[in-house]
Amino acid sequence: MVSDPTLLTIREASTLIATRELSPVELTQACIARTEALDATLSTYVAFTPEQALDAAKAAEAEIRAGHHRGPMHGIPIGLKDIYDTAGVATTGHSRLLQSRVPAEDAFTVAKLRESGAIITGKFGTYEFAIGGPSFDLFTPPARNPWDPSRTTGGSSSGSAAAVATGMVLGATGSDTGGSIRSPSSLCGLAGIKPTYGLLSRRGILPLSQSLDHAGPMCWTVEDAALMLQAMAGHDPLDPACANVAVPDFAGTLGAPVKGKTIGLIRHFHETDHEAAPPVLAAIEAAIAVFRSLGCVVKEVTLPPLMDFAAVGLIIMSSEAFAIHEADLRATPELYGEIARDRISLGGLLTGADYVQALRRRRELCAAVAEAMIGVDALLTAGSPFPAQPIDQVPKWLMYQKPSITMPFNVTGLPALALCAGYEEKTGLPVAIQLAGRPFAETTVFQLGHAYEQATDWRARRPGLLAA
């Protein structure tokens, strides 16, 4: 008998489902009950579809009883960021502009998740069009941080993060153009991976910036992120950016020794370029000690200044986002929330030369990082420079004022994993580290992240409101 199935990891729940000690219906019902208890406080969903979820859970249960267990995601409740198209269910980008938009088809990755047997419980709130938030002028309020509901979840995959941390679902999709999987994962205590650019199809996902957008999973553990990524991956010939590469077994190397792996510490990113808060700095030093105790070699590497990556990323993102939204911003600006409207509109002030120069600088930065990674298996820095801020005090132009510590891996396209590295003593808010790997070396990143997670006890703690 499982006392609270919502707090199981995907791996644990999957094992119990496969041995018929846990029913997908029982698990889905528990997640629905958790949602009904907490969603008024956390505002995670923009479209909650419990009836559809229960129907899918019953079908999964029948299939498993008949002896067909599809794999680790079969019967596992998950939710989708509301920029992933779902056939017959509105996909709005959390914007009034698209509030009545109902796609005819699932996004490629959503179809893959359904094939894996995952149970989709609904659509999660996001920063509007994955850029504007936290906003209080949209059709539902912004998601709140379950570790302290007066704080932001980070963005833009905000509802996804709050829901996973509280067991409303066991995993969720996010998207990441400048850090939108890794920032909320960091601030809500999750494991979230932005995979290599091109590993996952983005077809059927509302774009923000096509050359920087990445899809990816957000879960409670690194192992769960590997399992969910497996279900989402596969070549899509209809996404021109999707790489035709073999998909490895992402969880296959978890647990293998990491002794001898070399980790490049980008100390200047979090100590000088964007000085992290003391608890984050302490967490990184503690993580270095953990990796050394596991037999890893940790050495410092120097990359170009963080602000160079931020400038390239923001100019490309703003230009591409403006090109997408230009017509609607002119015709119906009142349908956008203030923050998304203003952030996207700023792209209209850039020139063609700005965009081309950013592309050229991007190529140079990619070369510099590739050179720094010679002999290095993974890079290490902060997941977020600070714990979660008060939700009503996030500056509109923050991304321009302080360089993002996640953007370098959007600019370079490298896989990057944010994972919990402890809790601020005073507030109990999560802090996080970030591990980045070589292109398509997700298995190495997962292996290191999992080894760190196993050597620490951060996964034993859940948000206090679950005890209330």
Add this chain to the structure above:
Amino acid sequence: MPTPIASEAEMSALLARTGFQLTPEQIAEYAQAYGYIVEMSARIRGERSYMAEPAHVFGFPNEEAAR
């Protein structure tokens, strides 16, 4: 390279190119934010020769290449 906008009139002229209808308050806010763009666009420009690798290249669409 763009130069910082000093006045509301200059900002209005720049914004006219975007086709937006904005209030004076919005124009003032964009003027402030535009400073960040100026900083960033300066940062990405370096000494590059005419022959430097152009990062943006043309590629045939997959369907075209498959024919």
